[in-house]
Amino acid sequence: MSKGKIIKALSGFYYVLDGEEVIQCRGRGVFRKKNVTPLVGDYVVYQAENETEGYIMEIKPRRNELVRPPIANIDQAILVFSAARPDFSTALLDRFLSVIEANEIKPVICVTKIDLLSEEEKKKIDWYIEGYQSIGYDIIQLSSLTGDGIKQIFPVIKDQISVLAGQSGVGKSTLLNSLHPDLDIKTADISDHLGRGKHTTRHVELLRIGEGLVADTPGFSSLEFPDMEAEELSSTFPEMVKFGESCKFRGCVHINEPGCAVKQAVKSGEIQNYRYEHYQDFYQELKSRKPRYSK
Structure with a gap:
């Protein structure tokens, strides 16, 4: 028996990194019976039938996991959001941040395509960035086109397992190509009709970038909240x-409670109004969600 980490899942095969070697494995039938799916990022015990093929025998306990994208044992999430094409969305960013916080994963906000902004548009984005920084979030501004900010990524991902997440078309694959040109990951233009990007990444995979592992994930435009009560939501908003x-x-x-210090902070401007509005929307979403019963 040997141990390793799943770095790619594709078409029923799991690619396990063991030292410098990658072994192609399948999952045991017992996982299907138990409704357990091995995830990229899982630490596993495997048995190799030969030098390149084997079976995953055991999945070690997970520190955390995400459903979309399906990945486990993440140190941090680099949330990639474009300043333009598609437009910067605080509602979507706050949803990402809340879900990431709920999973006890450190978020890092990366704002791409800064070079596409006019001077007036840049002022508005700067205002948002200052607001998130005041909460305590780390933010990196960059342009893959000009290379501005790219070098700031390397110390952030050093010795970390990071997931790169964000909706389609924000420049995740372009960013990875800038960090590691040899990857040559396929990219696609934004659809002018839909206002969002075409999906270019088809599977989750951990890539060696600098001195860390980074997961490129399929683009998506929404995230489901984990199994938590609406009353727990405020714990995912640091302010x-x-x-x-x-x-x-x-x-x-x-x-609706009287004497609420949070509502007072919103009124005084110490908490951004848009953040509180998003909190209210998420709260109602959780309250109206149908109960999920375990089997």
């Missing part, structure tokens, strides 16, 4: 955690 300590009532969910 609400901070001001929520001063709320009049214990267990305040910052919606």
Whole structure:
């Protein structure tokens, strides 16, 4: 028996990194019976039938996992959002941030295509960036076209397992090609009709970039919240955690309660109004979600 990490899943095969070697494996039938699917990022025990093929025998306990993209044991999520084409979306970014925070994964915000902005548009993006930085989020601004900001990525991903996530067309594959030109990952233009990018990445794979592993993931435009109660949502908004300590009532969910310090902070401008509006939307979404019963 040997141990390794799954770095790619494709067409029923799992590619396990063991030292410098990659072994192509299949999952045992027992995983299907237990409704367990091996994920990229899983630490596994495998048995090799020969030098290049084997079977995954055991999946080690996961530190965390995401459903979309399907990946486990992540140190940080680099959330790639474009400043333009497609337009910068705080609603989508806040959803990503909330889901990532709920999974106890460190988020890093990466704003691409800065070079496409006019001076006036840049001021608006800068205002948003300053707001997220004031909450405590790390932000990298870059242009894969001009190369601005690319070098800032390497120290961020060093010795980390990172997932690169964001909707289609924001420049994830272009960014990876800039970081590691030998990858030559396929990219596609934005659809002017739909206003979003075409899907160019078809599977999840951990790639060696600099001194870290980075997962390129299929583009998507939405994320499902994990199995958590609506009352737990505020814990995924760092600024609400901070001001929520001063709320009049214990267990305040910052919606209709009197003496709510969070609502007061929104009123005073200490919490951005758009962040609070997104929180309200997510809260109602969780409250109206049908209960999920385990089998």
